[in-house]
Amino acid sequence: MVTCEFCNKEFKKKDSQINLSSRNFCSKSCCQQGNKKGKIVECFTCKTNIYKSLKDINSSKSKNYFCSRICSSVWIGKEHRGSNHPNWTTG
Numbered sequence: 001m002v003t004c005e006f007c008n009k010e011f012k013k014k015d016s017q018i019n020l021s022s023r024n025f026c027s028k029s030c031c032q033q034g035n036k037k038g039k040i041v042e043c044f045t046c047k048t049n050i051y052k053s054l055k056d057i058n059s060s061k062s063k064n065y066f067c068s069r070i071c072s073s074v075w076i077g078k079e080h081r082g083s084n085h086p087n088w089t090t091g
């Protein structure tokens with residue numbers, strides 16, 4: 001078993017493929033993504049591995065990354081939660 005360089009998934013690699021390339025990708029799309037300049041980062045909210053381009057990484061002020069707007073708003077909501085009233089959503 002080898003580990004995909006892009007998504008960290010374990011997969012079987014054929015001997016013939018091992019000889020073709022020293023880099024390990026589970027799929028064509030991972031190979032394409034893996035060859036891009038960028039990084040796999042963890043979504044700060046749900047811990048999903050996501051690909052961010054160098055541009056995205058450099059433009060992030062908080063250095064927190066999110067897989068989706070939903071996850072980023074969850075985080076923003078937590079950060080800005082002012083009160084701990086359990087029933088604050090009612091009304």
Ligand SMILES: [Zn+2]
Binds near residue numbers: 025026030
């Ligand atoms: Zn992969």
Ligand SMILES: [Zn+2]
Binds near residue numbers: 043045066067071
């Ligand atoms: Zn997420």
